[in-house]
Amino acid sequence: MSVLVYTENWDGKFKKSSFELVSYASKVAEMMGTSAVAVSIGNVDEAELKLLGNYGAQKVISVNQDNLKTLDSQAYTSAIASVAEKIGAKVIVVANNNSGKSIAPRLSVRLKAALGAGVSKLPISTSPFTVYKRAFSGGAYADVVLKTDVKVITLAQNSFDVIETANNAVIEKMDISVDAPKTQVKEVQKQSGKLLLTDAEIVVSGGRGMKSADNWAPIVELADLLGGATACSRPVSDEGWRPHDEHTGQTGKIIAPNLYFAVGISGATQHIAGVSSSKYIVAINNDKSAPIFEVAQYGIVGDAQKVLPQLVAAVKEIKGK
């Protein structure tokens, strides 16, 4: 018996989100009186694999083979399901990101294991095994009972803090043969070096109240100064003021930073659906009755064009820049 956690890597490296995932899996294992085992797919060196031990993984299983070079959901599902069966995993934890979403539901069917998707807390109880997940796009949460012996959980991003422990993980290389993938990646277009919106702990986001693409400089500057990323509401990306990958909300990206600045954003339900899991929301809006203030913890009622430069100046002062 054990808890298996799939830790994705990005060009051979793990991210903070990988460590959050392992920390979570270790806590779940503790609740069940067992230990956490991580599985890594692809080419990751031993030193990097060892890092997972610092967050509680007792063992790290490394699978590396040609048929797993690109993310093919069938091939990855086969590989992870085989590892789960070999070690007798009772719970499999996967990230609720694009890759996790393409693997976890398949694992659920393959192993006839109930899926708890987008879980944002430790299980409420282990018997019956009950998880807490987002429902109605953040309008509510649901306590869902996973009724099978084996369970699959996808953990919402940024919903669990990393917990460091002194622990030396055993690294095991496992050979697992999987069929050749049916999907073929023809071309990859990647922008590297940019902080990803879904990884950012601080996000500065602008809405239609910013009036024009030309007014974005202080938003970008504030985000840069805070080591954060920029985002926007849907009309802004529809207008072409900002790139589509910044569109946040129900029909764009769903994010959960620690600090979310909503500048000139009214706070429509569809926008809030994408940001309601942020730890703190700061609103800047010239309309005191804008719904964004109902979900914000900090607010300024004022003109963004006047307020933003002063915020930038204040941050510069604090950071000594």
Place this chain on the structure above:
Amino acid sequence: MKILVCISNVPDTTTKVKFVDGDTKLDTNGIQWVINPWDELSLTRALELKDDASTGVKSVTVAHVGLATSEPTIRKALAIGADDAIRVNADPTDAYNVAAQIAEVVKKEQFDIIMCGIESSDFNSSAVGSMVAEFLGMPSVSAVSNLKIENGTAVITREIDGGKEIISVPAPFVAIVQKGIAKEPRIAAMRGIMMARTKAIKLYEPVAIDALTETAKFEMPAARAACKFVDAENPKQLIELLQAETKLI
């Protein structure tokens, strides 16, 4: 080529949800039901592909797992332009069960491309599409922002962290679609609405498959602390507050 678009029937996205029966069920009083936004866009893309003769797409079918009460939503899909519709007569309470029902439909009717949305706005599971594929042993591609058919083969754009991948995949397969798949949802024209009234919705009785999950209860989101307002004349105070109270700056 035949396309199947799976549609979920969800409360209008502006609905403030409430619950009944000891918070175990959605209070459906006064709720406006709509096609899940992603499914509306995937239907739009399927119809665009059909409109283009070079793709060889001959028909677009919609499938829905739900009770008779969701027929208006299915009619809407027909009015937008779907050729025909299938309803599996079961209460959709668990993604595994829903996917199993859809897989049965596909086994009987045979489709080349099955389209699902990245998530339903009510269950938010992001599960049904990939589950259907696994039940059928088909490849699936997630986070699809573009789907084209070139010389009889599907060419898919998949969103990845900080970029895109262009993928080719042999039919039959499941495409799980997200932002980008179509610009604006297609709207039903008068002619479509008239025609939809007479189109038959094919009814399937569900196969016996246990649900693997059960919703014990719903909860409202934890209340957030009330907003602390800072004077617009002194924005610096906001940064000082954030620094002192959140320790994030």
